[in-house]
Amino acid sequence: MTETPVVLALSDVQYIWPGSERGLGPIQADIPQGRWVGLIGPNGAGKSTLLKLIAAYLTPNAGRITIQGQSIRTLSPAARARLMAFVPQTLDTSFDLTVQEVVELGRLNQLSWRERLGFSGRGDAAHIEHVMAMTGVSHLAARPFTTLSGGEAKRALLAAALIQDAPLLLLDEPTAHLDPGHALRFLELIGEMVKSGTTVLMAHHDLATVGLYTDTLWVLHEGQIAAQGPSGEILHSDIVPRIYDAPLVAIDHPRTQRPLIIFP
Amino acid sequence: MRREAGVPIRFLGAVVLLAITLVVGVMHGPTPIPLGTILHQLVQPNRSITSTIIWDIRLPDVLTAALVGGALAVAGAVMQALLKNPLADPYIVGASSGASLGATLAQEFMPYAGLMAPGAFVGALAAVFVSYLLSRGRGTSSMLTLILAGYAIGIILSSVTTFLMLINQQSLSTIFAWEVGGIDGTNWSQVAISFGLILLAMAVIWPLVPDMNALLLGEEQAHHMGVPVRRVQAVLLAAASLLTAAAVYLSGLIGFVGLVIPHIVRRINGPNHRTLLPLSFLVGAAFLSLANTLAQSLPVIGPVPVGLVTAFLGGPYFLYLLVQHNRRRQQGGMS
Structure with a gap:
């Protein structure tokens, strides 16, 4: 059996926000090729910061981030842009x-x-x-x-x-401000990309969406990855109500049997 | 597609406009010279007085005006992209006060050496360089810091200039006249030096056009698209300052061209620098040579420095832009 090659790997990545004691990490995680990973967590958990670290827009205080085995620090900006693309939440x-x-x-x-x-x-x-x-x-x-x-x-x-x-696509809240129709078509499009081999890391607030679309979830809580694993398992576990500090309930989607997180 | 379809027409219009203003500039003066004579003398110069007036007096001045206008317009367009502010101008990060101090120092300490222009050139570059060094550091807001550093440096340098002018009031009028910005009696070697510097700066800027376009989307997005943001910013700042200093070397401080011309061209052409930069050069060159001709031949008042004319025309237009910009902001749109 051949292993799927790892596209993105983070080892012991740590980051301290300038002028504060608080920080991110140490974070240990990787994504095999062709996976769609959702990055969830409450406001202020560090989702956007983690994406910016991976995109090399911020520099970690310690640790190593590699894409297809190449450290992002040693790559030229152009070479990096050939390995990953970033879709921002908004652009002003x-x-x-x-x-x-x-x-x-x-x-x-x-x-x-x-x-x-x-x-x-x-x-x-x-x-x-x-x-x-x-x-x-x-x-x-x-x-x-x-x-x-x-x-x-x-x-x-x-x-x-x-x-x-690029083989890796980073998405920051891709469906924020989109109506359901546009959101659905946008996500279907990402699904096509994943099917054709693109690896996707998507920071997202809408747990219904991540349950329906992603394969794997990283749960970020207070700067740490509190859990990572198959989306179904994570959403059914007690970690979701715990990190959001809300009695959220997981049910199964009537058609796809995928987990849906709803208000109690 | 409408925008792209109009590009050849716009270039043709700008070139024709520039050609007309250059010819008018040579024709016009204390002794008017008819067009036919000019064309004849350009092809076959001789030793007549008319030939001397055209070749040694009118042409250097007209070309100087065109070069200064073009250089300032391109420098302004670059600064506006760098600072992501459509209302920035080439002097915004300390170049003008640096140039003033440089010119004043040269005039105060070596009044007979005639080094005001080179002093201004060095002063402009040095002031921008110091502002840049002060604004460098970690953090993403370095361009905002650059504006603030430039502002602070400007105040400090201006106070030194004022002090020097006060303790040596003999040179006051010379320096003041220089600060208004005028084009009078340039010679071919000055034109050649500036032309070389401007060409060098343009050669540096031109391959970075795609990066400048990406910077319009913000530093972070440009980074994601593969722009080495810090390096590109430093190189563009250096090139824009070189353009500004070359212009200051020829003409002193001429205001508003660098702010207004790229702004007008952007309205007609859109912000794509591939066409914005060359069009700004052509229109800036045409504008300043026309303004210079006007300044040389104002009725009743007589000749005035061209810097006065551009300020008189550009100042109100800038105010108009500002008011409009604000109004559109309030309506929730963007300029």
């Missing part, structure tokens, strides 16, 4: 680049010198078109990014991230 900009221009920035880490100098047109036009069609933003191509609705902006940012063609 006061410059109105068009959706097409924003999506094309996903290719920034792959630009040749000729392209950097503006001598050759955009390579990969077909790929960009394909991704924009897949994420449903083709008709928005000429629209200024600042005029998009929350759902449209999210899909445009996902398109930019998918253009990066």
Whole structure:
């Protein structure tokens, strides 16, 4: 039996918030290829911080983070962007680049010198078109990014991230501010990516969603991974009511038999 | 797609505009020279007085105005992207006060060496460099720190300049005239030096255009997309300061071009730097050569420094932008 290769590995990762005693870790965790991992935990547990550490936007005080066996510290920013893409929760900009221009920035880490100098047109036009069609933003191509609705902006940012063609996708609250229809279509799209081999780590507040979609859960509580394991087991265990300090109940989805967390 | 379709037309318009303002600039002056004579002298210069006026007086001044306008406009566009603020200008991080102090020191201590321009050049670069060093450190808000450091450095340097001017009032009017910013009597070697510096800065900026576009989405998003954020910021800041210093070297402190021109061009063209930067250069060059021609030939008042004209035109426009920016903020939109 061959083991699935590990895509993301964290060993003894520790981080202290500047100017405070509090911190994160030590964290020990990894994700095999093609898995969809949900990162849950109450507000202030450190979910966004952990994502930023993995994305190398913050530097851990100790420990090591590797992607496909390569330490993210030793990689150039461009090489790192080829290994992982990040879809932020929101993006605030006061410059109105068009959706097409924003999506094309996903290719920034792959630009040749000729392209950097503006001598050759955009390579990969077909790929960009394909991704924009897949994420449903083709008709928005000429629209200024600042005029998009929350759902449209999210899909445009996902398109930019998918253009990066990275094996690891980091999502920070991907369906926050999306209506149920847009949220469902967004998650189905991520599901397609996972099926085709992309590994996904998704910080999320909506426990119903993580129960339905993710394979594995990391439960972050007070800067520590309090539990990790198959989503079904975790959601049925008593850890969820404990860390959220609320008598939440797990029931099984009538059709999929996946666990659903509901209010008591 | 509307935006992209208009790009060739915009470039054509900007080039034609610049060509017209350059020609008008050479034609216009105490002795008007007809267009035919200019074209003839450009192709076949001779030893006539007209040829001398065109080649040694008018052309260096007109080209200087164009170079200064273009350089300031590009420097402004770069600073606006770096600071993620569409209302930033090339002098925002201390370049102007550094230039003033440099020019004042040169004038006070070596008044006969004529080193005001080189002094200003060095002063502008040094002030930005010090602001940058002070703002460096861990943390993600370094660009905001840079603005604040630049502001503080500006105040300190200005007070030193004022002190020097007070203790040696003889040089007061020379320095004051320089600070207003004027283009008068430049020679070919000055034009050549500045042209070289501007070309160098442009060559540094041009390959970083995609990174500048990514920086418009914020430092964090640019990082995720693979931009070496800190390094790109440092290089762009150095290049923009070089452009500013080269402009200051030629003309003293000319305000508002660097703020207003990229802003106007961005409104028409959108913020993609691949087209924004060259268009800003062309429009900035055209604007300042026109403003300079105007400044040379104001009715009744006579010639005034071009810095006065740009301030007179640009100041109210800046106020208008500010009011509009605020109004749109309040309506929940963004500029």
